[in-house]
Amino acid sequence: MNRKQSRGSRFTVYSLRLTVYEDSVAAPNIDTIVSLSKRRGFVYPSSEIYGGLGSAWDYGPMGVELCNNVRAAWWRWMVHDRDDIEGLDSSIILNRLVWKYSGHEDTFSDPLVDCKECKSRFRADKFVEEYREKLAELQLFNWGDMFLRSDIIKCPTCGESSWTEPRPFNLMFRTHVGATAEDDPAALVYLRPETAQGIFINFLNILTTSRRKLPFGVAQIGKSFRNEVTPGNFIFRTREFEQMEMEYFVRPGEDEKAHQEWIDNCYTWFTGLGMSADNLRLYEQPKEELAHYAKRTVDIQYRFFPEREDEEKQWDELMGIANRTDFDLRTHSKKPEDAEGKRLNPDSNEDLSYFDELTKERFYPYVIEPAAGVNRTMLALLMDAYSEKTNDKGEKRVILKLHPQMAPIKAAILPLAKNKPEIVGMAKAIKRSLQPLLRAVYDDTGGIGKLYARQDEIGTPVCITVDHQSLEDEAVTVRDRDTWEQERVRVSDLPEHLLKRLTPVNGL
Ligand code: GAP
Numbered sequence: 001m002n003r004k005q006s007r008g009s010r011f012t013v014y015s016l017r018l019t020v021y022e023d024s025v026a027a028p029n030i031d032t033i034v035s036l037s038k039r040r041g042f043v044y045p046s047s048e049i050y051g052g053l054g055s056a057w058d059y060g061p062m063g064v065e066l067c068n069n070v071r072a073a074w075w076r077w078m079v080h081d082r083d084d085i086e087g088l089d090s091s092i093i094l095n096r097l098v099w100k101y102s103g104h105e106d107t108f109s110d111p112l113v114d115c116k117e118c119k120s121r122f123r124a125d126k127f128v129e130e131y132r133e134k135l136a137e138l139q140l141f142n143w144g145d146m147f148l149r150s151d152i153i154k155c156p157t158c159g160e161s162s163w164t165e166p167r168p169f170n171l172m173f174r175t176h177v178g179a180t181a182e183d184d185p186a187a188l189v190y191l192r193p194e195t196a197q198g199i200f201i202n203f204l205n206i207l208t209t210s211r212r213k214l215p216f217g218v219a220q221i222g223k224s225f226r227n228e229v230t231p232g233n234f235i236f237r238t239r240e241f242e243q244m245e246m247e248y249f250v251r252p253g254e255d256e257k258a259h260q261e262w263i264d265n266c267y268t269w270f271t272g273l274g275m276s277a278d279n280l281r282l283y284e285q286p287k288e289e290l291a292h293y294a295k296r297t298v299d300i301q302y303r304f305f306p307e308r309e310d311e312e313k314q315w316d317e318l319m320g321i322a323n324r325t326d327f328d329l330r331t332h333s334k335k336p337e338d339a340e341g342k343r344l345n346p347d348s349n350e351d352l353s354y355f356d357e358l359t360k361e362r363f364y365p366y367v368i369e370p371a372a373g374v375n376r377t378m379l380a381l382l383m384d385a386y387s388e389k390t391n392d393k394g395e396k397r398v399i400l401k402l403h404p405q406m407a408p409i410k411a412a413i414l415p416l417a418k419n420k421p422e423i424v425g426m427a428k429a430i431k432r433s434l435q436p437l438l439r440a441v442y443d444d445t446g447g448i449g450k451l452y453a454r455q456d457e458i459g460t461p462v463c464i465t466v467d468h469q470s471l472e473d474e475a476v477t478v479r480d481r482d483t484w485e486q487e488r489v490r491v492s493d494l495p496e497h498l499l500k501r502l503t504p505v506n507g508l
Contacts, residue, residue: 026279027386029307030234033379036398040458042066042382043235055231055238062458063378065408065439067242070377071221073405074244077269078219085217085246086210090198092223093189097347098197099172101331103292108193109168110229113147118158123229124166127153171226173239191225196369198222199247200328203352214354214365215258217248221374235375236304236316242374247367251356252326255295255366259323263298266321266370270300273377274403275384279303281315293327300372302380318380319372326364329353333364381406385459389484400459401482404502409460410438411498414451416467418444427466430476430491437495438502456481461502464494 027033037043042063046056059067079087099105111124124143128135131146131153140146143166147153151161172190180187192198199218206218221244231237250258263282271277285297301315308314330336334348355362385402404410411434415427427442434440443451448465455463465477470491478497479486489497 025387026276026303026306027383030236030304030379030383032386033382034234036386036400036457037063037234037382040454042458055228056240057235057238062408066378066381066402066406067374069406069408070374070381071242071244073273074269074372075219075221078217078244078246084212084215085219085248086206086212088199088202088206088218088220089222090195090202090220092192092225093175093177094192094197094201096189098201098332099190101345101348102197102200102328103331104172104190104193104197105170107292108172109170111143111166112169112229113166114164115155115158115160116162116164117160118155120155120157121229122156126230169227169229171228173225173227193226194224194371195220195222195243195245196247196371197328199245200332200352200367203249203329204350207354214356215248215250215254217246219244219246221245233304235379238375243371244374244377245369245371247324247328247369249329249354249365249367252363252366255323255325255368259296259298259321259368262368262370263300263321266319266372267300270318270377270380273381273406274401275302275380279306279380279384280318283315283317291322293322293324295323295325297322302376302383304379304383318376319370321368321370324367324369326366328367329364397453397456399456399481402459402461404461407459407461408439409441409455409458410462410502411440412451412455412460412463413440413442414448414463414465415442415444416448416465420468422471423466423468426470427464430464430466430494434495434498438498452479452484462498 034043038045040062041060044058044060045052046058047053075087079085096105099108112121113124113127114121124147128146134152135141135146138150138152140150140152147163147166153163154161172193175189175191176182176184176187177189178187199220202218206212210216222242223240224243225240228237228239231239235241248258248262267280267282270280279302281301283299283301285294285299290297298321299317300319300321302318303314304316305314329352331345332348333350333352334343334345335351335353336344338344352364353362354365381402382400385400385406387399387401389397389399391397413427413431413434415423417423424444427444431440431442443454445451446454452463459481461481463479463481465479467477470476474492475488475490476494477486478489
């Protein structure tokens with residue numbers, strides 16, 4: 001992508017104050033972040049006291065703040081700072097017909113294959129990715145040939161090549177509404193696997209109540225659920241996760257330009273959050289990877305696996321930006337008919353088309369969809385911000401160089417002597433006075449070195465130390481997380497001083 005282009009795009013780009021973290025050494029692997037997360041209260045394995053639950057995670061005091069900051073920054077950028085996007089919060093459980101007509105009931109599945117020898121279960125498509133060249137060389141193109149009539153693909157667990165036939169496994173979680181029998185098909189519902197459909201089925205409601213004209217968008221943040229066959233890599237792939245999705249409705253013919261603009265905008269958003277461009281790249285999905293509704297999809301990938309030798313395998317999806325065409329509005333509409341004049345959707349009560357006052361034409365708008373995960377964004381932020389520094393005693397310290405807007409705590413107020421009531425009183429008063437402006441904490445649970453180290457590790461941009469001198473001169477020491485440099489600031493100047501350091505500004 002030409003980044004200059006994105007600056008000149010007609011969209012308003014909300015950018016957080018850019019700090020250039022040239023010296024940042026990103027985390028060497030996800031495991032480093034797993035242990036930091038547990039140690040410092042970002043993320044814990046869920047249900048641990050009962051032995052855990054595979055790939056379920058709970059967000060601790062620091063994690064919940066970081067997630068809130070991600071959501072707030074996205075919402076501000078996507079909704080508040082623009083004039084063409086509305087917000088929505090739709091139900092997690094929708095009428096089952098939504099998933100019938102969206103295509104999820106039929107197609108939202110992974111192909112599963114079992115090893116007959118050791119009974120291990122795998123995703124067949126992952127093998128195809130891994131053995132792609134060899135399979136193509138031998139002209140093996142269908143499941144039967146790949147798994148049943150060749151011994152190319154070996155079981156990673158036992159090394160044998162004795163497979164069942166691959167079969168589809170639908171990823172939607174099923175449940176039942178009301179006090180009905182478990183197997184009553186009329187009561188069957190799903191937990192949503194994407195937030196997007198909630199937007200499409202509310203298209204007319206939003207169009208009517210907000211009196212919007214094309215182009216306009218609808219944004220939503222919320223939980224989604226997928227019964228992933230191979231979850232893992234910490235919070236990268238889980239069965240319960242959170243999405244930030246926006247559906248941008250445009251006239252057919254204007255879709256390709258809008259799509260490219262959103263690709264550029266989204267890339268700029270991630271770098272604006274402080275992520276290094278070295279760890280971000282755009283990936284054009286090849287035709288065979290495209291979802292059934294997509295004309296073109298570009299992923300923003302992050303280097304989630306820097307430890308892998310093969311560079312190509314270091315990257316995975318952080319966000320997808322799809323051109324969904326008019327598939328969704330059309331499929332949920334009552335009007336479209338097949339060649340014999342039969343309604344394609346006999347269950348819908350509405351027509352989700354748009355009447356253009358200018359051209360006096362009625363049509364189904366095209367949709368551009370930037371879709372990101374809150375959890376993957378958080379993981380990428382943590383990996384990117386991770387750095388190590390050695391102090392003058394030769395001790396290794398972890399510094400989380402999070403963008404100030406992402407940092408869970410903005411300022412920690414630390415008394416130099418916790419047994420001196422005047423110092424403690426002054427530190428607590430400063431904390432209280434800053435509280436309405438920003439997230440501040442008071443901490444006296446250790447020596448000053450330990451307190452600084454703890455705040456560095458959770459990414460607190462500044463520590464404010466109250467010492468004996470403060471009682472005389474009404475000034476405090478403000479220490480910078482990244483440089484460890486200290487400066488003396490008058491208490492009365494603190495709010496302005498901190499806001500200048502931490503407040504977002506528009507433009508790059
Ligand atoms: N509506 C389009 C859609 O859902 P997707 O690429 O399947 O597209 C969008 O999901 C984003 O949601 C992904 O880029 C990723 O950040 C996040 N995501 C998807 N599945 C996930 C999972 N199992 N665990 C964590 N995040 C996930």
